[in-house]
Amino acid sequence: AQKVTQAQTEISVVEKEDVTLDCVYETRDTTYYLFWYKQPPSGELVFLIRRNSFDEQNEISGRYSWNFQKSTSSFNFTITASQVVDSAVYFCALRALIQGAQKLVFGQGTRLTINP
Amino acid sequence: DARVTQTPRHKVTEMGQEVTMRCQPILGHNTVFWYRQTMMQGLELLAYFRNRAPLDDSGMPKDRFSAEMPDATLATLKIQPSEPRDSAVYFCASGSPAGRRSTGELFFGEGSRLTVL
Numbered sequence: 001a002q003k004v005t006q007a008q009t010e011i012s013v014v015e016k017e018d019v020t021l022d023c024v025y026e027t028r029d030t031t032y033y034l035f036w037y038k039q040p041p042s043g044e045l046v047f048l049i050r051r052n053s054f055d056e057q058n059e060i061s062g063r064y065s066w067n068f069q070k071s072t073s074s075f076n077f078t079i080t081a082s083q084v085v086d087s088a089v090y091f092c093a094l095r096a097l098i099q100g101a102q103k104l105v106f107g108q109g110t111r112l113t114i115n116p
Numbered sequence: 117d118a119r120v121t122q123t124p125r126h127k128v129t130e131m132g133q134e135v136t137m138r139c140q141p142i143l144g145h146n147t148v149f150w151y152r153q154t155m156m157q158g159l160e161l162l163a164y165f166r167n168r169a170p171l172d173d174s175g176m177p178k179d180r181f182s183a184e185m186p187d188a189t190l191a192t193l194k195i196q197p198s199e200p201r202d203s204a205v206y207f208c209a210s211g212s213p214a215g216r217r218s219t220g221e222l223f224f225g226e227g228s229r230l231t232v233l
Contacts (some may be wrong), residue, residue, distance in 0.1 A: 026162040033220045045207065045224040091159065095220055103172065104149065104209075104222055 002027045002065030004094050012116050020062035021077040021110045028029055033074045034068065035093040035104070045091070051075060079110075081113045118142045122208050122224050122225035124209065126220055134196040137228045140189055141210030148191045149222060150209040152174075159207075198232045205229050 013019050025034065036048040038098040049059065051068045057068050063080045079086055086093045118216040121140040129135055141148050150162040163173035173183060180199070185191045195202055209222035 019229065023208075035221055037224075043205065043229075044226050045209075047206050047221045095222075102147065102166075102220075103161055103164065105161070110157045 001034075002029075002094050002096055002103065002105045003084075003093050004105055004107035006090075006092055006110050008110045009108070009112070010111045012113040012115060015084055016081050018078060018080050019082050019112065019114075021079075021090050021092075021112065023077065023107060025073050025075065025092070025094045027094060027096050029096040031093060032096040035095065036066070036075075037076050037085045037093060038088045039091065039109070040088040048077075048090075075101045078086060079112075082112075084114045084116055087114045118223075120210050120223050120225035122206075122228050124228055126229045126231075128231045128233065129198055130217045131199055132197040133232075134148060134194065135198045135202075135232075136195075137206050137208075137230070139185060139191040139193075139208030139210075139225060141190070141208070142223055145210035145212055145223075146188075147211050147222075148185060149209040149211075150191070150193050151209065151221055153207060153227070154203075162193070162206075192232065195230075198230075200232045203231050213214045 005024045007022055015060045034051045037113045038048055040045045049066055056068050065078045067076045090113045091109045093104050095104045120142055123138045148164045149164040152160045152162055160175055162176040163187050164171055168185040180195055182194045205227040207224050207227045209224045211222040
């Protein structure tokens with residue numbers, strides 16, 4: 001079975017602080033993909049990043065960075081120097097690559113509030 | 117700019133009425149997913165299709181929900197009869213099968229917000 005756990009339901013920080021959103025996943029598949037999506041107050045789901053199970057390189061994109069560790073089944077997301085516009089619900093998701101079963105399973109989401 | 121299009125954006129209906137939500141996937145995408153989002157349950161997968169064939173609809177209440185893809189440019193999700201507990205935001209997403217040559221991410225529509233009174 002596939003499962004994604006985002007233990008942090010809500011996080012509130014002051015602008016310019018760094019914040020890390022945790023994501024732990026479970027899967028028996030050897031090939032899988034991990035994603036982060038952002039859902040701003042407007043409601044749409046915005047794709048942020050994808051990571052393949054065979055590529056453990058961490059990635060940085062501007063103020064965003066992602067730390068993928070297969071050994072701990074974690075795919076954490078860090079926002080550096082947070083801004084009010086980063087306020088949103090963030091979802092971690094897992095997609096496994098097996099025949100006929102490429103479901104995208106979401107975690108429960110972390111509501112991030114950045115206060116001015 | 118390619119995007120997934122969902123209609124209607126908002127729907128208010130009375131209990132017992134039929135509701136049909138429509139989705140136009142991104143041209144060239146051969147997988148389509150329907151998700152439902154509620155405060156209590158988060159994002160739940162209802163059904164997904166590949167090459168228009170339903171691969172899994174185990175997340176969908178079979179007695180009142182049905183999902184189809186009449187053609188490659190249209191996916192529908194129908195609720196009949198609707199109940200207040202069906203009130204939620206319904207998202208459609210499309211993508212390509214994940215693989216070494218495909219990025220695998222899903223692109224989501226803006227959602228259809230359903231309120232059943």
